[in-house]
Amino acid sequence: MLDLLIVGSGPAGLATAIAAAGAGLDYLVVDKDGIAGSIARFQRDMPFFSTPELLEIGGIPFIVPNMRPTSLDCVNYYRGVAVRYGLNFRFDTQIASIGGGRGAFSAETSKGDTIAARNIVIATGYYNTPKKLGVPGEELPHVSSWYNDPLPWFERNVLIVGGKNSAVEAALDLWRHGARVRVVHRGEKLSTGIKYWILPDFENRVKDGSIVLSLKTTVQEFRPGVSVLRDGAGKVSEHPTDAVFTLIGYEADTRFLSGCGIDIVEETGAPRHDPGTMETNVPGLYVAGGLVGGRFNNVVFIENGRRHGKQIVDSITRHRSVGR
């Protein structure tokens, strides 16, 4: 029986583990992938918007030669922190469901066993649950909601759906590695939140015809090798397509959260919790990090999500001392 099971080894889960270790709790971090599994799947070498000191955990300095670390720098940093603190992990293990209550939780794993814990923190982020277009063919194997690597797409036709940072950065990366890229966005303009040092690069590639940008355009259907688009005037066109990346955002997995008994706030899709302790309506079951924003992943970033662990461990130790 653990004092604390931490589900997810992203920055929030790791910060919680460091706080738990500091308080002498018997804890375990379980992740369905490896360490910082979400960031490890981001576009490789994508520069973060945040500067490194905002991404630090456990008081370990994050030193990089550039102003902004890349996704690879981040994974390596978090790996180093985990080694420095000697954190307890179990990888390649998904938590499928959680039952019970404070003092006697039981978490069922994808490996068919259960883990018993007095308290649980869910720090699973939102990256596993992409928003969907809801069009036919979205489930085809050449259509993905995650972009990581440009190399397979040299001299291939790639369609990107989206008008924010992820879409624009993926488009540039793919074009620089020899892909033929079209970006489709339903809006009249790209997002105003695009990184200021990326936008001119993208706009110039569109101007010189290197990347095709179709605004006020929606996807009607994906078929093997073909994307069917509809423009603002209602004109339908077919485009040869080897790969599609639908980079339109992600949101917390409310099905998993409500399956654990956590109430979901209807307007935001956020798990109901006390912001002081991060405890949900299920006593002993806590939330931390990016998933706290529900459908809005511009609420919790690493810089605020990394503080949740200390709040949670303080709450658990308070309950322990009352229980003695």
Ligand SMILES: Cc1cc2nc3c(=O)[nH]c(=O)nc-3n(C[C@H](O)[C@H](O)[C@H](O)COP(=O)(O)OP(=O)(O)OC[C@H]3O[C@@H](n4cnc5c(N)ncnc54)[C@H](O)[C@@H]3O)c2cc1C
């Ligand atoms: C493209 C992009 C760029 C970003 N840039 C920035 C930035 O510049 N600055 C910033 O602060 N934030 C940035 N963010 C947001 C940042 O990545 C998230 O806020 C942060 O990763 C959330 O941390 P977390 O620990 O809550 O969750 P995550 O980092 O998502 O980690 C969740 C972990 O849980 C694991 N997991 C999920 N489900 C299960 C399960 N059922 N069982 C076991 N394990 C599970 C996953 O494998 C993963 O390792 C960016 C996000 C994206 C998508």
